[in-house]
Amino acid sequence: MIYIYDGTWDCFLTAIHHYYYDRQAVTNIESALSYNQNLIDEYRIIPADKTKAKAVEQAIYNKISLESLDNIQRCFFSELQGREMWILKYIRLGFKIGLKIDSMLGDQTVLNVLVPARKVGIECHRLLGLLRFELLENNIYYAKIHPDHNIITFISPHFKERFADQNWIIHDTKRNLASLYNTKRMIISYMDLTSIPELHSEEMRFQDLWKNYFKHIAIKSRYNPKLQKSFIPKRYWKNLTEKKPDN
Numbered sequence: 001m002i003y004i005y006d007g008t009w010d011c012f013l014t015a016i017h018h019y020y021y022d023r024q025a026v027t028n029i030e031s032a033l034s035y036n037q038n039l040i041d042e043y044r045i046i047p048a049d050k051t052k053a054k055a056v057e058q059a060i061y062n063k064i065s066l067e068s069l070d071n072i073q074r075c076f077f078s079e080l081q082g083r084e085m086w087i088l089k090y091i092r093l094g095f096k097i098g099l100k101i102d103s104m105l106g107d108q109t110v111l112n113v114l115v116p117a118r119k120v121g122i123e124c125h126r127l128l129g130l131l132r133f134e135l136l137e138n139n140i141y142y143a144k145i146h147p148d149h150n151i152i153t154f155i156s157p158h159f160k161e162r163f164a165d166q167n168w169i170i171h172d173t174k175r176n177l178a179s180l181y182n183t184k185r186m187i188i189s190y191m192d193l194t195s196i197p198e199l200h201s202e203e204m205r206f207q208d209l210w211k212n213y214f215k216h217i218a219i220k221s222r223y224n225p226k227l228q229k230s231f232i233p234k235r236y237w238k239n240l241t242e243k244k245p246d247n
Helices: 009-022 050-063 066-076 083-103 108-130 152-162 201-217 225-231 234-239
Strands: 002-005 028-031 043-045 141-145 167-172 177-182 186-190
Touching (some): 002 009, 009 050, 028 083, 050 066, 050 083, 066 083, 066 108, 083 108, 108 152, 108 234, 152 167
Parallel strands (some): 141 167
Antiparallel strands (some): 167 177, 177 186
16 A cells, blocks of 8 residues: 655655554555556555644654654655655654664664754754845845755744844745745745845845955955865855855
């Protein structure tokens, strides 16, 4: 039996709930966004159920730990192929041995979850420092990101606290996913933001000042592009103000 879920966190946890309570022999859990159906395997569509999803979250918290729940969620949002079954095997092991699971670093079942979770954590840390807001003509701050992993859920609360008095949008252009905040409420939703207002005139002036400062603060004799790329991978440069070409 192969479970098909809609690609969301809640629906995935619902599939985990059905695995335990329906006691079917599940060979795989696949997202409806990417699975390829064949004539041999038997498929079951799993609808999302928030009550069942919360029950699974609570069970992981109670039987394993909050840290394990966090690692599972980060692994899921890594979007790596095969992560669903990695997580299911990790949960099965965690329910058996409990809190000590994350100390078993020699176990491949554990590493299959912890390694992607760590990659997601590293990218979140990077983007907290590399994300650049730009002021638009409508006085909304807008930031583009193009991360390897689906991290917008993890980084948005930081900016909600950091810029609580501003209206802003964080736009994941790779997934057409955006986090929107209006000083009162934050939502994360799929949307097409291909047409956005022009930059505010003050924003363009400050960008020019910042790029000029960035050029002149550098010490030419210590220029080391290899080291710079190790700290700030080149795939992030296109959204950095200081790396944009002059107007």
